[in-house]
Amino acid sequence: xxxxxxxxxxxxxxxxxxxxxxxxxxxxxxxxxxxxxxxxxxxxxxxxxxxxxxxxxxxxxxxxxxxxxxxxxxxxxxxxxxxxxxxxxxxx
Amino acid sequence: xxxxxxxxxxxxxxxxxxxxxxxxxxxxxxxxxxxxxxxxxxxxxxxxxxxxxxxxxxxxxxxxxxxxxxxxxxxxxxxxxxxxxxxxxxxxxxxxxxxxxxxxxxxxxxxxxxxxxxxxxxxxxxxxxxxxxxxxxxxxxxxxxxxxxxxxxxxxxxxxxxxxxxxxxxxxxxxxxxxxxxxxxxxxxxxxxxxxxxxxxxxxxxxxxxxxxxxxxxxxxxxxxxxxxxxxxxxxxxxxxxxxxxx
Amino acid sequence: xxxxxxxxxxxxxxxxxxxxxxxxxxxxxxxxxxxxxxxxxxxxxxxxxxxxxxxxxxxxxxxxxxxxxxxxxxxxxxxxxxxxxxxxxxxxxxxxxxxxxxxxxxxxxxxxxxxxxxxxxxxxxxxxxxxxxxxxxxxxxxxxxxxxxxxxxxxxxxxxxxxxxxxxxxxxxxxxxxxxxxxxxxxxxxxxxxxxxxxxxxxxxxxxxxxxxxxxxxxxxxxxxxxxxxxxxxxxxxxxxxxxxxxxxxxxxxxxxxxxxxxxxxxxx
Numbered sequence: 001x002x003x004x005x006x007x008x009x010x011x012x013x014x015x016x017x018x019x020x021x022x023x024x025x026x027x028x029x030x031x032x033x034x035x036x037x038x039x040x041x042x043x044x045x046x047x048x049x050x051x052x053x054x055x056x057x058x059x060x061x062x063x064x065x066x067x068x069x070x071x072x073x074x075x076x077x078x079x080x081x082x083x084x085x086x087x088x089x090x091x092x
Numbered sequence: 093x094x095x096x097x098x099x100x101x102x103x104x105x106x107x108x109x110x111x112x113x114x115x116x117x118x119x120x121x122x123x124x125x126x127x128x129x130x131x132x133x134x135x136x137x138x139x140x141x142x143x144x145x146x147x148x149x150x151x152x153x154x155x156x157x158x159x160x161x162x163x164x165x166x167x168x169x170x171x172x173x174x175x176x177x178x179x180x181x182x183x184x185x186x187x188x189x190x191x192x193x194x195x196x197x198x199x200x201x202x203x204x205x206x207x208x209x210x211x212x213x214x215x216x217x218x219x220x221x222x223x224x225x226x227x228x229x230x231x232x233x234x235x236x237x238x239x240x241x242x243x244x245x246x247x248x249x250x251x252x253x254x255x256x257x258x259x260x261x262x263x264x265x266x267x268x269x270x271x272x273x274x275x276x277x278x279x280x281x282x283x284x285x286x287x288x289x290x291x292x293x294x295x296x297x298x299x300x301x302x303x304x305x306x307x308x309x310x311x312x313x314x315x316x317x318x319x320x321x322x323x324x325x326x327x328x329x330x331x332x333x334x335x336x337x338x339x
Numbered sequence: 340x341x342x343x344x345x346x347x348x349x350x351x352x353x354x355x356x357x358x359x360x361x362x363x364x365x366x367x368x369x370x371x372x373x374x375x376x377x378x379x380x381x382x383x384x385x386x387x388x389x390x391x392x393x394x395x396x397x398x399x400x401x402x403x404x405x406x407x408x409x410x411x412x413x414x415x416x417x418x419x420x421x422x423x424x425x426x427x428x429x430x431x432x433x434x435x436x437x438x439x440x441x442x443x444x445x446x447x448x449x450x451x452x453x454x455x456x457x458x459x460x461x462x463x464x465x466x467x468x469x470x471x472x473x474x475x476x477x478x479x480x481x482x483x484x485x486x487x488x489x490x491x492x493x494x495x496x497x498x499x500x501x502x503x504x505x506x507x508x509x510x511x512x513x514x515x516x517x518x519x520x521x522x523x524x525x526x527x528x529x530x531x532x533x534x535x536x537x538x539x540x541x542x543x544x545x546x547x548x549x550x551x552x553x554x555x556x557x558x559x560x561x562x563x564x565x566x567x568x569x570x571x572x573x574x575x576x577x578x579x580x581x582x583x584x585x586x587x588x589x590x591x592x593x594x595x596x597x598x599x600x601x602x603x604x605x606x607x608x
Contacts, residue, residue, distance in 0.1 A: 021560030028392045032429070044431065062434075240542055242496030243489055259542060261492045279540075 043067055050081070059086050106288035107168060107190075108308050110160065111143040111331065115151045120159060128163050130312060131303070138308070140165040141190050145172030153185055227251070229289045232270035241266060241280070248286075262302060271295070281305075290328055295338060299324040309333055341374075341449040344456050345474035346517075347498075349490030351461030353482045354519035357555055358577070359458035360388045361566035362478070365581035367422035371453040374413070377427035378470035379460035380435060386426045389416065390562020400428035403440045409447055418567070423452075433465040438503075441469050463497060472503050476513040478546060482520045483532040488540055491516075495541065515546035517580065522551045524596040534594065547580035549573050550593040 047067050054060045064084040069077060114120065128135050140160055144151055153170065160167045169188025179189045235249035237256045243263030247254065254268035259276035266272055267283040271293050274282070278296035285292030285307035292306050299319050304311050306328045313320075316335060323338035346359040356377075363375040376399065377385035386392045391414045397407035402425070409425075416422040425448075428435065448455055459470035471477065477498050481491040498512050499505055505512075518537055525531035534548055554571030558564060566581075568574040572593050579589045 017557045017560040024387075024392065024562065028387070239499070240495070242499065243492040245496045245500070259540075261489075261496075261540070263489060263493065264496075277539075 043069065054083065060084075061086075106290070106307070107139055107141050109141050109143050109171065109331065110165075111145075112147050112151070112156070115147045117152070117155055117159060120156070121162075124159070124163050131310065134305075134308070134310070136164050137166055139168050141168050141171045143172040144170055145174060149174075149178055149181075153182060153187055157187065226269075226287045226289075229270055229285075229291050235268070240276075243280070251287075259298075260301075268292070278304075283310075285328075293325055293327040295325040297323045297338070299326075299335070304333070306333060341452045341455045342476065343445065343449075343474050344454060344476045344478060345459055345471045346456060346478045346480060347459035347467060347471055347494050348461065348480040348487070349463065349467075349492075349494040350482070350487040353480050353487050354517075354549065354555075355461075355480045356384045356388050356458055357559065357565060358478065358480055358517060358519065358549070358580075359385065359456055360564035361574075361577040362580060362584070363389075363422055363424075363454075363456050364416070364419055364564045365566045365577060366454050366456075366584070367416070367419040369581065369585065370421065372421045372451065373454045373456060374423045374425060374448050374452045375456050375458060376425045376448075376470075377458050378436075378466050379427040379458075380433055380466040381427075381429060381431045382460070383427040383429055385424060385458050386414070387562065388559050389424055389564065391416065391424055391426075392562070395426045398426045398428040399444070400430055400432075400435045402444055403435065409444070436465060436469045438469075438472060442473060445473050463493065467494075468497070468501060471498055471501070471512075474498070474502060474512050475504075476515065478515045478517050479541070479543065480517045480519055481537060481541070483518060483526070483534075483537055485532075488532065488537055492541055495543065514543040515584075516541055516543045517546050517549070519549040520551045521548050521593070523594055527596055534591075545591070546583055547576055548591055548594060549576045549580075 047065055050067075051060060051062065051065050054065070060083070064086075066082045068080045070080060112120065142156060142160060144156075157167050169190045170182050171190040182189045232251065232253045234255045235247075235252040237247055237254065238258065240258045241247060241256060241260045241264045243261045246265040247256075247267065249266075249268040249270065249272075251269050253270035253273070254266055255273045255275070256266060257275045260266055260274055260278050260280045260282070262279040264280035265283070266274070266280065267286050269287040269292075270284070270289065272282050272284045272295070274294075274296035276296070277298035277300055278294075279300045279302070281303040282294050282296075282301055283303075283305045284294050288307055290307050294304050294306065298321060299316055300313075300321055301316065302313060304316070304326050306326065309328055309331060311326070311333050315333070316324075319335045319337060324335050325338050326333055326335050328334070344362075346355045346362070348355050359375055363373050367373040375385060375389070377383060378399075380400075383392075383395075383398075386395050394414050397412035399412070401407040402409055402412045413423040413425055416424065445455060457470040457474065460466040471494075479491050479494060479498075481487050495514060498514060502512055504510065516538065518534060521534070522531055526533045534545065538545060550572045552565070552571055552573035554568045554573045555565050558568060565571065565573050566577040569578075576593055579592060582589045
């Protein structure tokens with residue numbers, strides 16, 4: 001019956017956009033999670049904490065410190081810190 | 093003497109006066125809690141004179157002083173039209189008695205800082221540089237603001253009246269040492285007479301304000317029911333705010 | 340030089356990205372060269388709504404840091420060739436964007452496009468302030484709902500005081516009100532703020548009224564901006580917005596609740 005077909009077709013169409021959305025999301029979220037694992041979440045807070053400790057002894061600006069976690073071939077993780085100390089005679 | 097290290101001069105100041113209607117401390121405390129909670133920053137460290145005219149002499153002066161200080165006011169002294177003996181008693185107990193000015197147009201207590209022991213008429217406009225010179229309201233010019241005053245914005249018309257050609261949104265604040273005129277809706281906060289002008293007034297085409305205040309006396313929305321959502325002006329009579337129909 | 344339009348709101352979730360996407364594609368379909376920029380710092384949305392999430396290689400911050408050229412970062416839309424998208428960065432560093440480096444990117448873009456549409460994030464922090472700073476026009480997206488209206492008012496205050504035009508005393512940003520998720524039925528029942536109510540409080544010219552529509556969710560599911568759904572009320576309303584932006588006077592539709600007969604209720608959408 002044409003009327004019944006119409007109703008069934010309508011339901012199908014609605015299922016389609018939601019499933020398309022799900023499909024798109026699965027791909028993109030998986031991709032982003034993979035990227036996320038490369039730099040652990042605690043890095044920004046770690047940077048802040050280290051800066052605060054340094055500030056007790058020397059003058060450092062927010063940009064003086066950079067931290068990087070390197071995944072050197074699966075097993076070895078290297079945490080790299082770069083700290084720029086200010087020139088004593090030139091305080092800027 | 094020009095080479096002395098200090099100088100005594102007379103000055104006029106406008107102070108907030110707390111009128112007591114009962115001597116029952118519990119009632120006073122309860123009402124103070126409510127009032128101060130409405131705008132705590134407003135009252136913090138404000139110098140206050142306590143008017144005891146309407147209560148009987150059974151009042152516990154020390155407790156009242158402590159109560160006022162509890163709410164972080166700066167207690168100055170007592171005032172009111174009371175018998176000479178009562179004034180004497182208050183002084184003997186170690187509290188200041190402040191004499192109010194006699195002029196009918198001005199009911200706020202004036203602190204007389206002259207060195208004469210008898211309370212004299214307040215001296216003319218202060219000449220010493222410590223007190224801020226507050227010119228008469230009639231002398232104020234208008235600061236005109238064209239455009240809406242949006243939520244989060246604040247306009248202060250220092251030493252002037254404020255005229256807003258536009259509306260004042262909820263969450264905005266307009267302050268003037270003089271009067272405030274809003275050619276539009278007043279939905280935010282309006283604070284007039286900020287430096288102590290009792291006669292300052294607030295005018296608007298549509299009263300829907302969160303708060304209005306004249307010389308420290310304020311109303312929240314709930315008190316504006318009478319002229320809510322209509323053209324109104326607000327003024328101060330004695331120490332009560334009054335709203336009136338504008339047009 | 341391009342015209343810079345910021346789509347902002349203050350409040351979140353009112354339809355900025357949906358509107359940016361619709362307006363971007365709408366203007367491009369009329370033959371203009373348009374670039375859409377996602378100004379969020381850390382949460383990328385515009386690419387999903389535009390359906391180009393799988394083609395994002397470089398983003399706004401990569402360009403600013405010199406890690407990529409604009410050509411490498413810009414994503415050409417597959418449906419309309421005169422439309423490009425510059426996706427947001429996924430970094431959390433709020434200092435990544437500043438007036439100088441953003442200004443430079445906008446200058447570069449200004450030479451190749453007619454319109455630059457800045458999709459602002461919610462709030463009044465760095466991303467939002469950067470998105471509005473260089474604007475010539477602002478589309479303030481508002482729901483007919485109290486917190487949205489108040490936040491829009493706040494954003495209007497920012498547009499009037501914290502933009503480049505305000506700082507340099509130039510002609511002010513041209514402000515437009517875009518009322519979204521409007522339900523005439525609920526307005527008639529007295530449950531929802533009406534267009535007049537919102538206009539009265541915000542006092543800026545009305546650009547468009549977009550009715551609450553199921554088409555919007557379908558559009559974002561599919562990654563097809565809703566203006567392409569020409570059957571839907573929302574799509575049609577956005578088309579009116581494009582016409583008004585380009586200077587035409589168009590009567591406002593979808594302000595009155597439809598009286599649906601039983602047949603249209605069965606077959607309608």
